[in-house]
Amino acid sequence: PLKMNDLQDSLDTIFYSEKAYGRLNKYLSKNPPSRIFILVDTNTNEHCLTYFLSRLEDPSDIEVIEIDAGEEYKTLETCDGVWNAMSELDGDRKSLMINLGGGVVTDLGGFVASTFKRGIPFINIPTTLLAMVDASVGGKTGVDLGNLKNQVGVIVQPEMVLIDTNYLSTLPQPQMRSGLAEILKHGLIADEKYWKKLRAMNELKYSDLDDIIEKSVKIKANIVDRDPYERDERKTLNFGHTLGHAIESFCLSNPDRKILLHGEAIAIGMILEAYISAEEKDFPKEKLEDLNNFIKDIYGVDSFSSKEIKQIQKLLKYDKKNEYGRINFVLLEDIGLPVIDCEVDPDLIEKSFDYYLNS
Numbered sequence: 571p572l573k574m575n576d577l578q579d580s581l582d583t584i585f586y587s588e589k590a591y592g593r594l595n596k597y598l599s600k601n602p603p604s605r606i607f608i609l610v611d612t613n614t615n616e617h618c619l620t621y622f623l624s625r626l627e628d629p630s631d632i633e634v635i636e637i638d639a640g641e642e643y644k645t646l647e648t649c650d651g652v653w654n655a656m657s658e659l660d661g662d663r664k665s666l667m668i669n670l671g672g673g674v675v676t677d678l679g680g681f682v683a684s685t686f687k688r689g690i691p692f693i694n695i696p697t698t699l700l701a702m703v704d705a706s707v708g709g710k711t712g713v714d715l716g717n718l719k720n721q722v723g724v725i726v727q728p729e730m731v732l733i734d735t736n737y738l739s740t741l742p743q744p745q746m747r748s749g750l751a752e753i754l755k756h757g758l759i760a761d762e763k764y765w766k767k768l769r770a771m772n773e774l775k776y777s778d779l780d781d782i783i784e785k786s787v788k789i790k791a792n793i794v795d796r797d798p799y800e801r802d803e804r805k806t807l808n809f810g811h812t813l814g815h816a817i818e819s820f821c822l823s824n825p826d827r828k829i830l831l832h833g834e835a836i837a838i839g840m841i842l843e844a845y846i847s848a849e850e851k852d853f854p855k856e857k858l859e860d861l862n863n864f865i866k867d868i869y870g871v872d873s874f875s876s877k878e879i880k881q882i883q884k885l886l887k888y889d890k891k892n893e894y895g896r897i898n899f900v901l902l903e904d905i906g907l908p909v910i911d912c913e914v915d916p917d918l919i920e921k922s923f924d925y926y927l928n929s
């Protein structure tokens with residue numbers, strides 16, 4: 571019978587490229603599910619599904635469930651539609667969910683699977699760079715509430731994660747840059763040598779991509795395996811995200827602003843939080859400058875008025891890392907040396923925006 575593998579190290583369940591489909595086919599023939607549901611969104615239905623099905627030994631008897639593409643559909647209402655579809659298609663506790671898509675599909679599909687009939691197993695097949703190096707790994711699942719991200723969800727590990735960079739060939743460039751931000755974050759929090767390698771790249775070259783993705787996945791999966799429920803070390807993955815999330819929510823809820831992709835907001839957040847790190851934790855000034863220049867070369871600079879900065883600061887209170895009403899930052903003493911649970915003075919947050927806008 572199928573079982574949830576809570577206790578298995580997540581690194582052992584991540585497989586790459588062609589070999590991954592071999593593992594999947596073996597898994598399916600060893601534990602034949604009563605039903606296989608594939609969750610796609612409109613774009614992965616168009617660009618990824620045919621290729622995926624061609625890799626299955628037995629692509630019959632598969633039910634495809636499609637949701638609308640986009641963060642605005644990462645809602646309980648969409649879950650309701652998927653739960654109903656599964657129910658109407660006679661899904662039972664021996665069914666399997668395969669999430670084929672970006673972070674919206676893996677987050678929502680993981681949540682739907684872990685709650686349907688009190689939980690059925692799921693497999694993630696990430697099709698965006700961001701989902702490959704981040705969202706599909708680590709077991710965080712969930713949906714948004716209004717403009718507030720990831721407010722409802724559970725932590726349940728996928729049975730397997732299959733990473734195949736062929737899917738990236740149809741991914742638009744801004745989405746590639748969005749995923750790159752999480753890769754840069756992995757370098758900054760965990761490994762200065764890796765950061766320097768990334769720093770030396772002129773552009774994301776497809777030839778280097780497989781190695782980079784594997785390295786990033788290893789960094790994330792190792793952290794998650796040591797601290798699956800985010801008691802301490804896993805918090806380091808939130809570097810750049812305290813302010814980054816607030817900026818992302820702000821732009822999403824403000825009709826005058828162009829919507830920032832997750833990674834684009836995190837890129838700004840990493841500059842702001844590196845500046846705060848330099849002020850509070852002696853993060854080396856020359857590394858701050860270098861990081862500032864490098865990230866701005868890739869992502870440009872967005873403008874924020876002082877009124878907007880105040881509004882962004884107000885949004886910090888919804889951050890999911892907050893405990894007992896305290897806003898917690900991850901700061902860096904150096905590259906690869908993160909410090910968790912740091913409190914930051916509001917004045918310093920304003921100064922970090924000054925630095926971002928004017929240097």
Ligand code: NAD
Nearest residue numbers: 613617639672673674697698700701704705710737740741
């Ligand atoms: P996404 O799923 O919305 O994908 C981005 C866009 O690319 C969508 O329009 C999608 O339809 C399209 N797309 C996907 N694959 C494609 C392909 N191969 N070719 C062409 N188009 C394709 O967003 P994302 O950036 O992948 O993920 C962002 C989400 O992930 C957010 O909701 C975020 O909260 C979540 N996330 C979760 C975790 C976690 O640990 N669970 C970590 C980071 C981010």
Ligand code: ZN
Nearest residue numbers: 704752832836
């Ligand atoms: Zn992120």
